[in-house]
Amino acid sequence: MRGYTYDTEARREERALLVSLVTDESRRSGVDPRISLEELVQLAETAGVTVAGTAMQNRDVPDSKWFVGKGKALELKELVRAEELSTVIFDQELSGAQVRNLEEALDAKIIDRTQLILDIFAGRAKTREGILQVELAQLTYLLPRLSGQGKNLSRLGGGIGTRGPGETKLETDRRHIRGRIGELKRQLETVQAHRQLHRERRRKNGAVQVALVGYTNAGKSTLLRQLTRADVLAEDKLFATLDPTSRQLRLPSGKEVLLTDTVGFIQNLPHDLVAAFRATLEEANEADLLLHVMDASSPMRDRQREVVDEVLGELGASGKPTLLVYNKIDLLPDADEELLAGGPETLRISAFREADMERLLRSIEDKLLGGVAKLKLPASRGDLAALAYRVGEVLSQMTEDDWLVLTIRLNAGDMEKRGRPLLPYFAESESSAGAGGAGAADGMATANAAKTSDN
Numbered sequence: 001m002r003g004y005t006y007d008t009e010a011r012r013e014e015r016a017l018l019v020s021l022v023t024d025e026s027r028r029s030g031v032d033p034r035i036s037l038e039e040l041v042q043l044a045e046t047a048g049v050t051v052a053g054t055a056m057q058n059r060d061v062p063d064s065k066w067f068v069g070k071g072k073a074l075e076l077k078e079l080v081r082a083e084e085l086s087t088v089i090f091d092q093e094l095s096g097a098q099v100r101n102l103e104e105a106l107d108a109k110i111i112d113r114t115q116l117i118l119d120i121f122a123g124r125a126k127t128r129e130g131i132l133q134v135e136l137a138q139l140t141y142l143l144p145r146l147s148g149q150g151k152n153l154s155r156l157g158g159g160i161g162t163r164g165p166g167e168t169k170l171e172t173d174r175r176h177i178r179g180r181i182g183e184l185k186r187q188l189e190t191v192q193a194h195r196q197l198h199r200e201r202r203r204k205n206g207a208v209q210v211a212l213v214g215y216t217n218a219g220k221s222t223l224l225r226q227l228t229r230a231d232v233l234a235e236d237k238l239f240a241t242l243d244p245t246s247r248q249l250r251l252p253s254g255k256e257v258l259l260t261d262t263v264g265f266i267q268n269l270p271h272d273l274v275a276a277f278r279a280t281l282e283e284a285n286e287a288d289l290l291l292h293v294m295d296a297s298s299p300m301r302d303r304q305r306e307v308v309d310e311v312l313g314e315l316g317a318s319g320k321p322t323l324l325v326y327n328k329i330d331l332l333p334d335a336d337e338e339l340l341a342g343g344p345e346t347l348r349i350s351a352f353r354e355a356d357m358e359r360l361l362r363s364i365e366d367k368l369l370g371g372v373a374k375l376k377l378p379a380s381r382g383d384l385a386a387l388a389y390r391v392g393e394v395l396s397q398m399t400e401d402d403w404l405v406l407t408i409r410l411n412a413g414d415m416e417k418r419g420r421p422l423l424p425y426f427a428e429s430e431s432s433a434g435a436g437g438a439g440a441a442d443g444m445a446t447a448n449a450a451k452t453s454d455n
């Protein structure tokens with residue numbers, strides 16, 4: 001039998017066959033199995049595997065022993081032998097028993113979609129939190145698959161590449177793994193509490209936060225780089241980004257906001273995994289505005305958009321002010337561009353066009369700034385005037401007798417945090433661009449009316 005230890009060299013030489021089983025259940029899910037398999041090819045390539053070919057089988061339900069039908073298993077065995085393949089990767093999740101049976105029968109390493117994604121994550125996590133999360137997800141995946149039988153556990157742990165729950169850890173028993181899971185959870189709690197503190201401090205400082213979210217490979221990191229001139233890794237690979245990266249972003253008015261890149265989403269991501277990355281995605285949850293970046297050139301773009309919306313829903317971030325950004329428009333023929341769904345809140349851009357970046361910045365600003373309002377302050381209250389400059393952009397300023405009249409384009413978020421002393425002085429509010437802005441501006445007008453009737 002093969003020894004399943006992999007170094008980078010071996011990883012490069014890995015040649016795999018990719019297999020998808022189409023069942024009644026998967027047909028009901030509405031996910032096109034060919035598109036999913038196509039994505040599996042990209043995932044495998046991202047993991048450094050050479051894809052030798054793909055195969056599909058239709059069956060009402062998976063075979064409990066072999067997952068695919070027995071005849072298909074024999075066919076695969078023949079292929080593995082003839083093509084000298086090292087690995088067979090399945091597009092669906094396999095049970096521990098199925099992995100063992102197939103490994104024995106095909107004499108190849110068997111990996112499923114989840115494990116492949118976990119392997120990619122393991123190779124890419126950089127921060128302590130990311131590394132802990134990946135190990136936790138890997139062990140959670142592994143545990144129910146260790147159904148006794150005294151097999152060498154390292155065989156199950158041997159995914160693509162060597163990182164992840166290292167072989168030494170896996171040679172020990174389940175109890176050890178459970179212990180490790182508990183330990184990882186505790187460590188994560190500490191790291192996350194720390195991050196929470198950090199976030200709260202950021203909030204207190206009044207930093208307005210914008211988060212880039214979207215399907216993997218949509219161009220989020222590229223946009224972060226183009227918009228902030230930051231040196232951020234962007235690659236034509238799935239899951240290039242695992243750890244959230246934040247950079248200062250200067251809007252056209254000169255206002256600075258914090259722009260955060262997040263891990264990309266993918267369909268059929270097991271729930272455990274989503275949970276594992278929940279903390280990372282909390283950055284999205286905390287944001288004042290989401291930029292939902294889509295790859296307009298992908299034939300799967302509508303499905304991808306749904307997947308992202310679903311995950312955002314699970315995170316409790318669905319109601320957030322969101323700007324839909326169709327990216328990579330340069331790859332589309334003009335005629336196709338019109339087919340893109342979306343209303344006035346939708347932007348069509350190419351990350352590589354300077355003019356589009358300026359347009360995007362303006363849209364972010366419009367979306368963030370909650371509307372225009374007039375503020376009438378007693379000229380003696382210079383302290384309040386200073387505050388006014390901090391809650392938005394002052395568009396004009398004039399004096400009327402003993403009053404100072406300011407027209408301000410408000411930032412709704414800031415207003416809530418720091419604008420309380422100003423509330424009674426707002427004379428009127430005009431148009432409001434942002435979602436949160438309308439409410440805030442109304443509130444101010446009302447507060448003013450109450451004040452006026454007092455006098």
Ligand SMILES: Nc1nc2c(ncn2[C@@H]2O[C@H](COP(=O)(O)OP(=O)(O)OP(=O)(O)O)[C@@H](O)[C@H]2O)c(=O)[nH]1
Nearest residue numbers: 217218219220221222234235239240241264328351
């Ligand atoms: N043609 C074209 N390519 C783009 C555009 N934006 C990004 N790309 C390319 O798309 C690929 C993926 O970009 P990334 O920025 O890494 O994507 P991401 O959304 O951060 O991906 P993950 O971190 O994997 O979730 C890279 O090769 C980019 O150069 C665009 O507007 N036009």
Ligand SMILES: [Mg+2]
Nearest residue numbers: 220221240241
């Ligand atoms: Mg990225």
